Amino acid sequence: xxxxxxxxxAAAERADVLGQDEPRAFTDRLASIVxxxxxxxxxxxxxxxxxxxxxxMRLRLEDWVACCRWLRDEPGLxxxxxxxxxxxxYLERSPRFDLVAHLYSHESQTYLRVKTGVEGAAPExxxxxxxxxxxNWLEREVWDMFGIRFVGHPDLxxxxxxxxWEYFALRRDFPLxxxxxxxxxxxVKDVF
Amino acid sequence: MTTDLLGEASGAETxxxxxxxxxxxxxPQHPSTHGVLRLLLELDGETxxxxxxxxxxxxxxxxxxxxxxxxxxxxxxxxxMDYLSAMIYNVAYVQTVEKLCGIEITPRCAYVRxxxxxxxxxxxxxxxxxxxxxxxxxxxxxxxAFRDREDILDFFEELAGGRLTPxxxxxxxxxxxxxxxxxxxxxxxxxxxxxxxxxxxALLTNNEVFLxxxxxxxxxxxxxxxxxxxxxxxxxxxxxxxxxxxxxPYLIYDKxxxxxxxxxxxxxxxxxxxxxxxxxxxxxxxxxxxDGMPGGEINISDTKYRRPPKDTIMVGMEELIxxxxxxxxxxxxxxxxxxxxxxxxxGELGFYVVSxxxxxxxxxxxxxxxxxxxxALPQMARGRMxxxxxxxxxxxxxxxxxxxx
Numbered sequence: 001x002x003x004x005x006x007x008x009x010a011a012a013e014r015a016d017v018l019g020q021d022e023p024r025a026f027t028d029r030l031a032s033i034v035x036x037x038x039x040x041x042x043x044x045x046x047x048x049x050x051x052x053x054x055x056x057m058r059l060r061l062e063d064w065v066a067c068c069r070w071l072r073d074e075p076g077l078x079x080x081x082x083x084x085x086x087x088x089x090y091l092e093r094s095p096r097f098d099l100v101a102h103l104y105s106h107e108s109q110t111y112l113r114v115k116t117g118v119e120g121a122a123p124e125x126x127x128x129x130x131x132x133x134x135x136n137w138l139e140r141e142v143w144d145m146f147g148i149r150f151v152g153h154p155d156l157x158x159x160x161x162x163x164x165w166e167y168f169a170l171r172r173d174f175p176l177x178x179x180x181x182x183x184x185x186x187x188v189k190d191v192f
Numbered sequence: 193m194t195t196d197l198l199g200e201a202s203g204a205e206t207x208x209x210x211x212x213x214x215x216x217x218x219x220p221q222h223p224s225t226h227g228v229l230r231l232l233l234e235l236d237g238e239t240x241x242x243x244x245x246x247x248x249x250x251x252x253x254x255x256x257x258x259x260x261x262x263x264x265x266x267x268x269x270x271x272x273m274d275y276l277s278a279m280i281y282n283v284a285y286v287q288t289v290e291k292l293c294g295i296e297i298t299p300r301c302a303y304v305r306x307x308x309x310x311x312x313x314x315x316x317x318x319x320x321x322x323x324x325x326x327x328x329x330x331x332x333x334x335x336x337a338f339r340d341r342e343d344i345l346d347f348f349e350e351l352a353g354g355r356l357t358p359x360x361x362x363x364x365x366x367x368x369x370x371x372x373x374x375x376x377x378x379x380x381x382x383x384x385x386x387x388x389x390x391x392x393x394a395l396l397t398n399n400e401v402f403l404x405x406x407x408x409x410x411x412x413x414x415x416x417x418x419x420x421x422x423x424x425x426x427x428x429x430x431x432x433x434x435x436x437x438x439x440x441p442y443l444i445y446d447k448x449x450x451x452x453x454x455x456x457x458x459x460x461x462x463x464x465x466x467x468x469x470x471x472x473x474x475x476x477x478x479x480x481x482x483d484g485m486p487g488g489e490i491n492i493s494d495t496k497y498r499r500p501p502k503d504t505i506m507v508g509m510e511e512l513i514x515x516x517x518x519x520x521x522x523x524x525x526x527x528x529x530x531x532x533x534x535x536x537x538x539g540e541l542g543f544y545v546v547s548x549x550x551x552x553x554x555x556x557x558x559x560x561x562x563x564x565x566x567x568a569l570p571q572m573a574r575g576r577m578x579x580x581x582x583x584x585x586x587x588x589x590x591x592x593x594x595x596x597x
Binding site: 104106 | 257291423434528529532555596597
């Protein structure tokens, strides 16, 4: 009996934390960030909203690096950790790709998701390596998997697939398997 | 090993320059690289001038495969990424899907998930302790650690049926509840564990050879590590007090009393101290969880996401249809995206799942802690001796299954 009461209390507590406080804090936080970003870089924030897990915003591709640098350095925000950088392929949409970065601020202990759209034909985006050295391998992986070329990247080589590979495996139009199964070893013959 | 060596040397000859540095290929088939990591070391005598990791030998396209599977069927893939912290991966993945679906798990489920995560953290650190010890010439450490890790794997086998790859979690609950008597047996074993960790420490902590090999090796500042995206024990060993279990608590970590272990040296030995401390803290957490383990259901009652119980499938038409639908087409997950970070034994682990409203995800992305931690290796290794590289790889604690995915 005692255990059940304890369990119910625990559930009520969780519901409180997840159900009410978090999104409200997200909204306030996002509003202030967007307002400051708008002052610094007019027109850079194309869209913003509060997701299920964290506040998110979509930035203009031209302002991608400048905005990220500002988010890293701005006192009171200091999103110093580039937690993750990846891409999503929305095959039929324009722009086709989304670059998605998850930033973390140790000061406020919050996450922020920033995105930018990249067009499908000859996709290119500026590199974040100068802002976060850790973006190096993450961007190499995005190049390897999605074929998005990062302009200004110091070492843009494939990272997971062999150097001679011609495909971008995580694109939605790349099949899981197919009749012309790729001859893997032909492409890497020159390595050995 | 010879190909690169000779290739580089002959290249220099044709250019007519005397080559001062030598390129040495370490791995991918080398026991100290903990799997299939290949390092191109540029050496000046025995000093490392540059170190270039080559990864991808274990690339299996997990993320691509997960896109083609229903949400439930993707769970076994999560085991196989970091096969030393499979439970933590299971938990991280289903947490993200649950976030998308708006599922609130039962208190008992939250407790069980915390328990297995912490047991897994101990097991993962034991492997790290054993292999690092062996890399540095202490093979007794390896035998001690693997003997005790076996007990944890036996617990997992009892709970989930799998030892290394348990796939224990389900969206909205677990594959099975704790077995009868599990809590007592687990507690008896856990009470014994701090004594065993004392034994571990007796082997290495004051060992002159170990200290020589680890102290002031690969020292990094917290700022450099954060810029490189390094998280977890490696970052905490540089004096940076950040643990997701504390800063962004999930499951029941906000109710638990535990210490975030840090050290100030930033070298290999500090990383050793942090992980040893984390093992002890994990024991404390497990005992608290076992003490507070609530009763009640382990799975949510909403059968929209959960398979109906087996006995009802056998007699009810609706349940049978429902079971069939979930097994073949999966359950639709509301369109949206979520990233839920957890503290794995290696650092920040998160699944970023994008749903388009169907039964299969649009994109599943893993934030692999080992990949980003490994990225700091060249900076740590530069200027050190070649033997230190072995100690450094051990101290970062990489799992190549997760680096390459």
